[in-house]
Amino acid sequence: MSFKRSRSIDSLYDAVADYDLVLTTDAPLSHALNRRLDRPHLGRFAATPRMLASGEFDPQDDRNLFLRLIDETDLSYKHAAYLLENILGCWEETGDLRAILDYDRFDSEETRQAISVIESAESSHRDLAEYRIEDGTSVAVIGEKQFTALDKSVLPDSYDAIDPFADDEFDLPEFHVFDGPTAIVDAIVENVSPDTADDVAIIMDSGGEYPALVESAFEAAGIPFYGGPGFTDDETIRTYLRLLRTAHSDSRARVSDVRPILTHLGRPPSVVDDEKFLHELDHEDLRPLQEFCRTIDDDTFGETVAMFEDWSGKTLDAFHEELRVLGLHDDRVTSDSIDDLEFYLQSFDVPVDRDDSGVLLADATAAAYVDRPVVFYLGMDVDWTHRILDRPWIDADAKDEQYLRQFQILLQNGRDQYYLVQETSAGQPVTPCLYFHDLLDDDFETIGDLPHIPHTRLSSNGDSGFEKEDVDVAPSEIDVVSQSSLNTFVNCPRDYYFDRIVDNPDRDYFQKGNLFHDYAEFYVNYPDVVEGADRSELVDLMLAEMRPYIPDVELEPLESEFEIGLDTIEEFVAADPPTDREYSHYEQKEGDNFFADHFEKSIDSPITERWFENPQLGGKGKVDLIHAPETLLDYKSGGRKSASKVVSRSDIEEISDEPDFQALLYLAHHRQEHPDERLEFVFFHFLELVDDVVAGEPDLEDALVRVTYHPMPFGTYAGSREAFDALCDGVAESNDRRKTLERLGYDAYVSFFQRYDFPETDDTDELLATDFAARFTEYAKAEVGDYVYVEDGTESALKKLVRIRGRNYFEGEVDAFEDFLDAQVDRINQYRASQFPVGEPNFDRVTHHDLIRTDD
Numbered sequence: 001m002s003f004k005r006s007r008s009i010d011s012l013y014d015a016v017a018d019y020d021l022v023l024t025t026d027a028p029l030s031h032a033l034n035r036r037l038d039r040p041h042l043g044r045f046a047a048t049p050r051m052l053a054s055g056e057f058d059p060q061d062d063r064n065l066f067l068r069l070i071d072e073t074d075l076s077y078k079h080a081a082y083l084l085e086n087i088l089g090c091w092e093e094t095g096d097l098r099a100i101l102d103y104d105r106f107d108s109e110e111t112r113q114a115i116s117v118i119e120s121a122e123s124s125h126r127d128l129a130e131y132r133i134e135d136g137t138s139v140a141v142i143g144e145k146q147f148t149a150l151d152k153s154v155l156p157d158s159y160d161a162i163d164p165f166a167d168d169e170f171d172l173p174e175f176h177v178f179d180g181p182t183a184i185v186d187a188i189v190e191n192v193s194p195d196t197a198d199d200v201a202i203i204m205d206s207g208g209e210y211p212a213l214v215e216s217a218f219e220a221a222g223i224p225f226y227g228g229p230g231f232t233d234d235e236t237i238r239t240y241l242r243l244l245r246t247a248h249s250d251s252r253a254r255v256s257d258v259r260p261i262l263t264h265l266g267r268p269p270s271v272v273d274d275e276k277f278l279h280e281l282d283h284e285d286l287r288p289l290q291e292f293c294r295t296i297d298d299d300t301f302g303e304t305v306a307m308f309e310d311w312s313g314k315t316l317d318a319f320h321e322e323l324r325v326l327g328l329h330d331d332r333v334t335s336d337s338i339d340d341l342e343f344y345l346q347s348f349d350v351p352v353d354r355d356d357s358g359v360l361l362a363d364a365t366a367a368a369y370v371d372r373p374v375v376f377y378l379g380m381d382v383d384w385t386h387r388i389l390d391r392p393w394i395d396a397d398a399k400d401e402q403y404l405r406q407f408q409i410l411l412q413n414g415r416d417q418y419y420l421v422q423e424t425s426a427g428q429p430v431t432p433c434l435y436f437h438d439l440l441d442d443d444f445e446t447i448g449d450l451p452h453i454p455h456t457r458l459s460s461n462g463d464s465g466f467e468k469e470d471v472d473v474a475p476s477e478i479d480v481v482s483q484s485s486l487n488t489f490v491n492c493p494r495d496y497y498f499d500r501i502v503d504n505p506d507r508d509y510f511q512k513g514n515l516f517h518d519y520a521e522f523y524v525n526y527p528d529v530v531e532g533a534d535r536s537e538l539v540d541l542m543l544a545e546m547r548p549y550i551p552d553v554e555l556e557p558l559e560s561e562f563e564i565g566l567d568t569i570e571e572f573v574a575a576d577p578p579t580d581r582e583y584s585h586y587e588q589k590e591g592d593n594f595f596a597d598h599f600e601k602s603i604d605s606p607i608t609e610r611w612f613e614n615p616q617l618g619g620k621g622k623v624d625l626i627h628a629p630e631t632l633l634d635y636k637s638g639g640r641k642s643a644s645k646v647v648s649r650s651d652i653e654e655i656s657d658e659p660d661f662q663a664l665l666y667l668a669h670h671r672q673e674h675p676d677e678r679l680e681f682v683f684f685h686f687l688e689l690v691d692d693v694v695a696g697e698p699d700l701e702d703a704l705v706r707v708t709y710h711p712m713p714f715g716t717y718a719g720s721r722e723a724f725d726a727l728c729d730g731v732a733e734s735n736d737r738r739k740t741l742e743r744l745g746y747d748a749y750v751s752f753f754q755r756y757d758f759p760e761t762d763d764t765d766e767l768l769a770t771d772f773a774a775r776f777t778e779y780a781k782a783e784v785g786d787y788v789y790v791e792d793g794t795e796s797a798l799k800k801l802v803r804i805r806g807r808n809y810f811e812g813e814v815d816a817f818e819d820f821l822d823a824q825v826d827r828i829n830q831y832r833a834s835q836f837p838v839g840e841p842n843f844d845r846v847t848h849h850d851l852i853r854t855d856d
Contacts, residue, residue, distance in 0.1 A: 003439045005170035006409040007163075009033070009371055012142060015162055019140040021133065022046040023155070025147055027058070028362075032371035049151040050124040053131035059124035061088065063348040067325060068121045073113055077340040081347055083114040090393045091125060095149035103392050128154055146402055164405075170412050172440070175380075175419045175452040183455065184420045185213045188376055189221050197224050197358040201372035203410065205383040206363040214361065214378075224358025231322070231350035236314045239264045241345070244304065244338050247293035252551050253278045258289060265312055271503040280548035301337070302329040322350055368409040375414035380421050380447075384433035407435040423448045477829045480613050480620040483662040486824060490659045492841030493831060498848040511549055512558075513637040515542050515594060516686065517624060520569045520635050521608040522595035524578060524625065529599055530570070539563055541598060564693045565637070568686045572700060578607055579628045585673045586610035589622065612669050618821040619665045630674060632666055633682045640685040643707050643807035652820040657842040664817050667709045667809060679709040707808065714810040718801055719753025721746060726804060727797050737800070740793025743784045752779050764802045773798055 007015070009029065013036045016022045024030050025048055033046035044052060050059045062084065069080040090100040097119060101107045119126070131154050133139060139159035141147070147155075178184045192200050204210040218225045232238065243261050246253050256274035267285040279290055288311045296304065301323050305316055323329040326344060331337055362370050364377075364384045386403040388396050411417070422430050429446040436444075444450055481489070489496035519538075523530050530538075539562045543555055550558065588604060589611035596603050603609075607627075613620040625633040641649075649660040663681040670679055683705040692698040710717050717723055724746050728738050741749065752775075759770045767773055777794045784790050831837070838852055846852060 002169040002171045003408060005166045005168050006412045007166050009369060010036070011166070012162065012164065016046075016140040016142070018138075019160070020045075020138045021052075022140045022142065023049060023052065023151075023159075024142040025049070025151060026143070026367050026369050027051065028367045028371060029142065029369040032369060035371070049131075049147070049154045050128050052133075053127035053154060054124035055127075056124060058351075060349070060351065061123045061125055063350070065118055065121055065123055066344075066348060068117050069114055071327065072117050075110060075114070077343050079110065080114070081343070083111055084118075086391065087111070087114060087118060088125060089389065089391060091129075092148040092150045093393045095129075095153050097125075097129070099393065105392075125150065143405070145405065164409060172411075172451070173417050173419055175421050175447055175450055176455055177421055177423050177447060177452045178455050180422060180425075181209055181213055181379075184378055184422070185210070185217045187420060187455065188214065188378075189217050189223070192218075192223055192359060194223055196374075199372060200374045200376070201360040201362055201370040201414065202376045202378060203362045203364050203370060203413075204378040205381075206366075208379060208383055210378045211361065218359065224355070225361055226356055226358050227361040231318070231352050232345040235264060236312060236316065237319055237345075239312075240305065240308050240316070240319075241338075241342060243289070243292065243308065244296070244333065245342075247296040248333060248335055248338060253293070255281065262286075262289070276548035296333055298332075300330050300332055301341075304333055318352070364410070368406040370410075370413040372413070373415040375417050377411070377417065377419045378421075380419060380433050382431040382433060385435065404435050404438055407433070408439060421447050421452075423452075475829075475833045477832065478825060479615040480618055481821070481825055481828065482620050483660075483665045486619075486661050486665065486821070487659050488847070489824060489828060490655055490661075491845050492839050492843075492852065493827075493836045494838045494852050495841065495846045495848055496828075497831070497836035498851050502848060502851070511546060512561075513635075515545060515562075516565055516569070516637055517609075517635050518594040518596075519566060520573075520624070520686075521603060521605075522593055522599075522601075523570060524573055524608050525603050525605050526599070526601055527570075527573070529601065533599075535563070535566070538566070538595075541594075545594065560694075561687060561690060564690050565686050567693075568689055568698075568700070568703060569635075569684075572684060572686070572703075575700065576627075578625060580605075580607055581629065582606045583610065583626055583629075583673065585614075585669065586612050586623065586626070614669050614672070617669055617672070617818060618825045619669060621662070621666060621669070623666060627682065630677055631680045631682060632670055633684055634662065634666075636683050636685045637687050638685070640688045640703070640705060641683070643705055644803070646683070646705065646707050647807055647809065650817070652817060658845060661817070663707050664809060664814065665821070667707075668814050668818055668821070671709060671711065671814065676711050678711065681707045681709070683707075709809045709814065711811055713812050714805050715753075715758035717810060718758045719750050721750075723801065723804065724749050727800055736789040736793040737796035738793075740780055740784060740790050741797060744780055748783050752776060758801075762802060762805055764799050767798055767802055768795060 009032045012029070013033055016033065017038075021043075022030070022033055022045060024033075024046065027048050030046040030048055030051065034044075037045050050061075051057065065088075066080060066084055069075055069084060070077060073080065075083065086106060087097070087100055090106075091097045098115060100111060100115075128150055133154060133156045135156075137156065139156055140162050141155065141159050142162045143164045144152075144161045176187070178187065188202065202214060204214070215225065239261050243258070246257050246261070254274065255269050255276050255278055258278055259269065259274065262268055262285070269283070269286070273281060278286065278293065288307075292304070292307055292311070299307070302320060305320060305323070308314075309316055320329065323341075326341070328337060328341060360370065360372055364379075365386050384407070386400075386406075388394065388399050388403075390396075421432075423446055424430060429448075432444075432447055432450070436450075440450075442450075485496060485499065488499055519542075539559060542562050543559060546558060547555070583606060586606070587610070589609070591609065593603055608625055610623045610626055611621075612623070623632050624635045627633045646660070646663055649656040649658055650664040663683075667679055667681050671677075685703045685705065688703040689698045689700070692702065712720075724741065728741050756772055756775060759767055759772050761767050761770075773795075776798065777791055780790050780794045781787075843849065
């Protein structure tokens with residue numbers, strides 16, 4: 001693949017060496033030609049038109065004229081910048097400062113006001129409009145097609161145009177395709193050293209991900225570079241601006257909001273505090289930041305910078321000066337002024353002193369020429385395409401052609417060119433720079449369609465990086481898993497893995513739930529202490545614990561929740577006191593209790609917060625309350641779910657999008673101590689009655705969800721007296737069912753179920769379509785009579801049996817779950833020895849979204 005070759009800088013110098021003056025619109029090219037000048041020369045040899053007219057090495061019209069506009073007019077920062085961009089752009093394309101007024105869309109009083117300021121201000125644009133080259137000067141113009149109308153105004157009547165392109169072809173080098181930006185940067189560091197840095201240039205999108213990676217890698221490797229980070233890239237300045245925004249925008253900022261600031265300053269807080277409000281924490285490292293945020297409205301920019309310097313130990317003299325230039329240094333910090341400051345720093349280049357040695361970092365859209373023998377090109381994607389403004393004075397086709405020529409030259413810089421790219425990013429194909437389609441005849445869609453060399457990730461052979469040492473150690477294995485970890489693992493194995501290695505912050509709903517749990521445990525053990533305490537004082541204590549997590553506006557409704565929740569817990573415990581006895585399958589696990597600490601009491605109860613760890617089963621967990629020998633209870637602060645929902649979410653055949661195996665796991669453990677007993681797991685949703693209490697119609701039973709374990713197969717249960725009685729209940733559901741069964745009688749009912757096996761299905765339609773259902777109906781008709789209500793009654797009875805099956809556990813389900821649990825523990829140990837897969841998770845239930853890649 002080839003296209004027209006561009007002439008090298010050395011070739012261009014040979015062509016223009018004998019001229020008095022060389023003009024080009026490419027500033028790096030002019031500098032390169034001046035460096036090659038090998039004879040005495042009076043005045044400038046090579047320059048851009050604006051450099052020539054102004055006598056400045058790097059004219060800064062945009063910034064300087066913007067400062068004049070905001071100083072001499074009432075224009076806002078954004079409006080001033082918008083007008084300046086359009087006025088200068090139109091002036092350059094037309095050669096006339098006032099040409100913009102010919103377009104009705106831009107002919108406004110504000111535009112005229114801005115033109116008046118620009119016209120009176122010193123600038124390289126004005127110098128260029130007035131400049132004339134002395135007669136008799138021999139002039140060479142390189143790349144005349146790149147000149148704007150304003151550039152051309154400086155040209156004499158007679159000059160020689162130098163074509164930047166040669167007559168032969170340039171063969172496009174093969175692309176080097178890597179699997180990610182880090183691998184690309186590693187490859188560069190492998191091939192550049194401090195000794196060779198002055199011979200290397202890197203061209204990349206200045207607004208993309210590569211600059212930060214390259215700069216940090218070079219700093220780590222001790223490789224000098226320049227041309228990259230600007231004034232606003234100073235991390236200390238960026239941290240200060242982030243702090244300003246955080247301090248001024250929200251007095252209830254959370255620790256997570258300021259974590260980047262504290263981390264940069266070497267004071268990273270604990271992850272567990274991330275969801276807490278900054279101002280509610282009492283920590284020595286946070287006090288300067290809290291004071292900064294507290295006084296922000298009363299301080300000037302200069303004062304806040306000084307405070308930040310004292311706190312960070314950094315000096316920001318240049319930033320102080322820039323604030324003075326803007327007229328903000330002695331102004332109070334307001335939200336609008338922060339907006340203005342950030343807009344200015346993002347929109348205009350502030351001059352910085354640079355050391356011009358080391359690897360040259362160049363922007364892909366800034367210029368065409370790079371004067372280095374070795375050039376690395378990074379990315380080369382769609383972001384390398386220039387943005388063409390939609391303005392009436394711009395010929396979009398001509399401008400696109402200018403940019404295409406610039407890109408064509410850019411690709412050929414140096415003696416050696418290396419195109420380092422990705423074929424895909426985040427699982428999606430990378431779109432190559434659009435100019436490739438104009439330069440190359442072949443059709444292609446991705447880099448992979450072009451000649452390329454694939455690369456795997458490179459490892460450094462130098463001194464940098466981590467040393468690796470093989471260790472022959474077998475991975476440790478687990479023998480038990482908690483219900484929460486099991487839920488996570490079944491949904492997404494990799495999410496389970498990251499839960500093991502990544503700290504997660506404490507959250508408000510966890511803290512609220514913990515307070516209720518602690519209260520319930522304490523009340524069961526010390527009801528007399530609670531009854532003698534001041535209820536409002538207890539609620540205030542709980543609110544104080546929640547204050548770091550929630551806004552003030554939520555405290556009042558939370559106070560009502562606490563009051564009603566505590567009353568509901570007390571009412572339940574008082575109405576049905578738990579049975580106090582020892583249980584050999586449980587033990588006490590150390591842990592704090594908020595109320596026990598407050599009242600200076602100790603808790604050593606055999607029935608509250610009891611821990612089990614059962615390797616034989618493969619499970620572990622903590623039971624909130626062993627309410628009775630046959631009843632386990634769990635306190636829930638969340639919304640109530642029906643018993644059928646509890647059972648369906650623990651289905652091991654069709655895994656739910658929201659798997660929850662708590663009740664099933666705890667009952668499986670508890671039945672080992674009570675193997676042939678009917679057991680019950682109760683979810684106590686103590687906040688379920690908040691609305692009912694407000695309405696004055698609370699019913700404690702509405703807060704309870706009961707799931708029963710029957711120590712028998714469901715087919716056996718279906719023929720039991722308990723099942724028969726359950727079918728006879730619920731007159732409102734079906735009077736036909738009750739009448740049919742009462743006339744049939746239990747003896748006849750059980751006789752049928754002893755004769756026929758209940759089908760293995762939990763689907764109503766499937767059950768009603770079986771021979772079993774037909775036989776049951778015919779049997780009932782034979783016993784009771786051939787009445788319509790009998791047919792309806794038997795159908796209703798079978799439907800209710802399916803419902804009973806769907807909201808209870810039976811021997812077969814728990815046996816199958818124990819096998820399932822064994823298999824999951826084995827899977828976890830297998831993955832611990834290799835790699836945890838992603839699985840096919842419900843991502844709404846995934847905690848570590850940012851860490852889980854789905855393109856395995």
